[in-house]
Amino acid sequence: MTLIQPVILCGGGGTRLWPRSRRDRPKPFLPLLGERTLFQQTLDRVSDRDMFAPPIVVAGAAHEPLIREQGGNELTLIVEPAARNTAPAIALAALSLPEDAIMLVCPSDHYIANDEAFISGVRQAIALAREGRLVSFGIEPTAPETGYGYIRKGAALGEGFQVDSFVEKPDAATAQQFLASGQYCWNGGIFAFAAGDFVKELGRHRPEMARGVAEAMAQAKRCGAAIYPAAEPFAAISAESVDYAVMENTDRAAVVSADMGWSDIGNWDALHTVRPCDEQGNHTRGKVELRECSRVMVESDGPRVSVVGLEDVVVVIDGDDVLVTSRAHAQSVGKLAGAVQQ
Amino acid sequence: MTLIQPVILCGGGGTRLWPRSRRDRPKPFLPLLGERTLFQQTLDRVSDRDMFAPPIVVAGAAHEPLIREQGGNELTLIVEPAARNTAPAIALAALSLPEDAIMLVCPSDHYIANDEAFISGVRQAIALAREGRLVSFGIEPTAPETGYGYIRKGAALGEGFQVDSFVEKPDAATAQQFLASGQYCWNGGIFAFAAGDFVKELGRHRPEMARGVAEAMAQAKRCGAAIYPAAEPFAAISAESVDYAVMENTDRAAVVSADMGWSDIGNWDALHTVRPCDEQGNHTRGKVELRECSRVMVESDGPRVSVVGLEDVVVVIDGDDVLVTSRAHAQSVGKLAGAVQQ
Numbered sequence: 185m186t187l188i189q190p191v192i193l194c195g196g197g198g199t200r201l202w203p204r205s206r207r208d209r210p211k212p213f214l215p216l217l218g219e220r221t222l223f224q225q226t227l228d229r230v231s232d233r234d235m236f237a238p239p240i241v242v243a244g245a246a247h248e249p250l251i252r253e254q255g256g257n258e259l260t261l262i263v264e265p266a267a268r269n270t271a272p273a274i275a276l277a278a279l280s281l282p283e284d285a286i287m288l289v290c291p292s293d294h295y296i297a298n299d300e301a302f303i304s305g306v307r308q309a310i311a312l313a314r315e316g317r318l319v320s321f322g323i324e325p326t327a328p329e330t331g332y333g334y335i336r337k338g339a340a341l342g343e344g345f346q347v348d349s350f351v352e353k354p355d356a357a358t359a360q361q362f363l364a365s366g367q368y369c370w371n372g373g374i375f376a377f378a379a380g381d382f383v384k385e386l387g388r389h390r391p392e393m394a395r396g397v398a399e400a401m402a403q404a405k406r407c408g409a410a411i412y413p414a415a416e417p418f419a420a421i422s423a424e425s426v427d428y429a430v431m432e433n434t435d436r437a438a439v440v441s442a443d444m445g446w447s448d449i450g451n452w453d454a455l456h457t458v459r460p461c462d463e464q465g466n467h468t469r470g471k472v473e474l475r476e477c478s479r480v481m482v483e484s485d486g487p488r489v490s491v492v493g494l495e496d497v498v499v500v501i502d503g504d505d506v507l508v509t510s511r512a513h514a515q516s517v518g519k520l521a522g523a524v525q526q
Numbered sequence: 527m528t529l530i531q532p533v534i535l536c537g538g539g540g541t542r543l544w545p546r547s548r549r550d551r552p553k554p555f556l557p558l559l560g561e562r563t564l565f566q567q568t569l570d571r572v573s574d575r576d577m578f579a580p581p582i583v584v585a586g587a588a589h590e591p592l593i594r595e596q597g598g599n600e601l602t603l604i605v606e607p608a609a610r611n612t613a614p615a616i617a618l619a620a621l622s623l624p625e626d627a628i629m630l631v632c633p634s635d636h637y638i639a640n641d642e643a644f645i646s647g648v649r650q651a652i653a654l655a656r657e658g659r660l661v662s663f664g665i666e667p668t669a670p671e672t673g674y675g676y677i678r679k680g681a682a683l684g685e686g687f688q689v690d691s692f693v694e695k696p697d698a699a700t701a702q703q704f705l706a707s708g709q710y711c712w713n714g715g716i717f718a719f720a721a722g723d724f725v726k727e728l729g730r731h732r733p734e735m736a737r738g739v740a741e742a743m744a745q746a747k748r749c750g751a752a753i754y755p756a757a758e759p760f761a762a763i764s765a766e767s768v769d770y771a772v773m774e775n776t777d778r779a780a781v782v783s784a785d786m787g788w789s790d791i792g793n794w795d796a797l798h799t800v801r802p803c804d805e806q807g808n809h810t811r812g813k814v815e816l817r818e819c820s821r822v823m824v825e826s827d828g829p830r831v832s833v834v835g836l837e838d839v840v841v842v843i844d845g846d847d848v849l850v851t852s853r854a855h856a857q858s859v860g861k862l863a864g865a866v867q868q
Contacts, residue, residue, distance in 0.1 A: 492849070508834070524815055
């Protein structure tokens with residue numbers, strides 16, 4: 185049986201995890217949980233060489249040194265000439281592969297607690313991909329999240345489901361209905377499909393994008409294990425996510441449902457939720473003194489931080505920046521980061 | 527008319543204003559309000575040389591350089607050989623003066639917003655002191671504070687009152703009664719009396735302390751404008767406040783009542799209360815970014831501090847220390863400071 189081809193996407197800044205996540209050292213390359221970075225943990229999950237081929241990583245040129253440093257020598261790097269969201273990034277990888285290669289597309293900035301459940305989901309998805317399906321990983325929802333896209337499951341299909349519909353981030357009441365109905369799962373941003381099927385569907389629904397990517401790859405320069413697609417045709421492409429460009433349009437969409445302790449670690453509150461905490465719900469890193477605190481998360485890369493009498497607060501010290509926010513306002517940090525990093 | 531003799535006391539650490547206030551740079555020597563330090567503001571209040579003699583400052587040896595730097599050359603410094611609270615400190619100054627010198631004893635770590643009201647209170651107190659009274663400055667209470675001692679006013683006496691009683695820090699219900707009754711004022715820690723009267727009353731109620739201080743002053747060394755009382759007899763004295771040792775025992779106690787915008791700046795919350803704030807009740811110093819914040823106080827001596835979505839929180843950056851607390855827990859900072867400065 186041919187190996188599965190992991191394709192790891194390293195776009196995205198993670199501004200809501202500022203000041204730890206910064207332009208030159210974004211979220212995938214930080215050891216936010218444990219000692220390995222999220223990027224390294226993503227590689228670790230597809231490191232079984234009896235099942236997976238050495239990975240392809242798609243990333244911007246700025247992060248090539250971080251990827252080489254953290255990713256080792258085994259991977260193939262495709263350098264995006266410009267940031268154009270996930271659909272073009274995945275297409276670059278697809279065009280570098282044989283048509284029958286089964287791709288497993290993984291973001292590099294998510295957390296998955298249960299590796300076995302992940303592998304089990306991969307097996308289900310791959311089976312459907314081999315039958316010509318474009319498969320999304322659905323995550324069984326555990327809370328009425330309003331920050332995620334949802335997928336409504338349709339009729340059973342192998343070990344998964346047909347996709348009834350993709351749903352935008354819902355409001356709180358709608359999210360509650362979705363959770364109660366049992367028919368929805370979160371869109372985990374992980375996909376499986378044959379390279380040729382993806383290229384075909386992209387050509388059908390986004391023909392200009394498909395042409396632009398094909399041109400960029402036709403003129404690509406190769407240097408060792410790195411591929412540098414041509415800048416000009418790629419830059420002319422419109423940025424679009426794989427969900428919008430392909431998954432919501434194709435009639436070959438399927439979804440497998442996985443319960444694997446997934447989090448997109450979208451902000452400090454989400455990170456707090458998946459980190460180990462003491463009995464008061466506190467998590468600390470670095471020199472931290474807590475007095476009469478509950479559900480606080482404090483991390484410092486240097487100065488001693490003393491927190492007295494607070495609840496549900498996040499404190500992060502990173503170099504010359506100090507962030508203090510509430511868990512409820514964690515989502516607003518991205519806007520601030522955008523403003524102060526100007 | 528002879529000049530009033532200011533006596534400025536520079537004891538007390540101000541641990542509840544940690545990390546800004548530290549052992550080697552305590553509260554009186556910090557510019558907590560405006561550009562002048564609390565010590566300098568205390569000197570400024572008694573700087574009218576038509577009314578006040580050049581001040582005597584009583585302080586520990588550790589703070590002599592700070593006092594020289596901030597206090598100029600005009601003052602006389604009495605160096606306490608050991609910290610023994612206010613009664614012995616005041617006695618040192620009293621024994622360095624003629625018996626009929628009228629002393630105005632001022633802490634160096636309080637804030638007074640209204641200088642005119644202060645001077646008016648001084649005139650009232652001095653008039654009583656000239657008649658042989660030991661006069662406390664009472665502060666008209668503006669809130670049911672549980673952190674202050676209270677004085678219950680008795681019969682009218684000149685422009686002041688006899689003292690009915692000194693009252694320990696009350697509980698919240700009692701403080702509320704005190705405020706409602708109109709018969710109580712806060713004990714402001716400012717005193718006026720003739721040097722000889724103070725020495726006499728100390729000898730009556732604390733004869734050992736009086737003997738110890740007299741001995742220390744008899745063996746004192748003088749060097750320029752500094753007086754160094756002898757260490758051995760002074761160290762043998764028990765530490766006691768002037769309230770306990772003298773004011774609560776003497777039958778010559780009087781109180782004048784002043785409404786002068788006084789605060790002991792006992793903790794970060796008290797400091798926040800007397801600092802100028804924006805419309806949301808926020809006060810910042812240094813590089814600070816606020817988003818959706820109310821009633822927060824943030825000060826940094828270096829790093830940029832970004833605060834998002836918090837209320838009633840205090841953030842202080844001082845060198846390698848970061849403090850984050852709530853206004854309600856500001857009082858607990860002293861304990862923490864004691865622990866972390868070990």
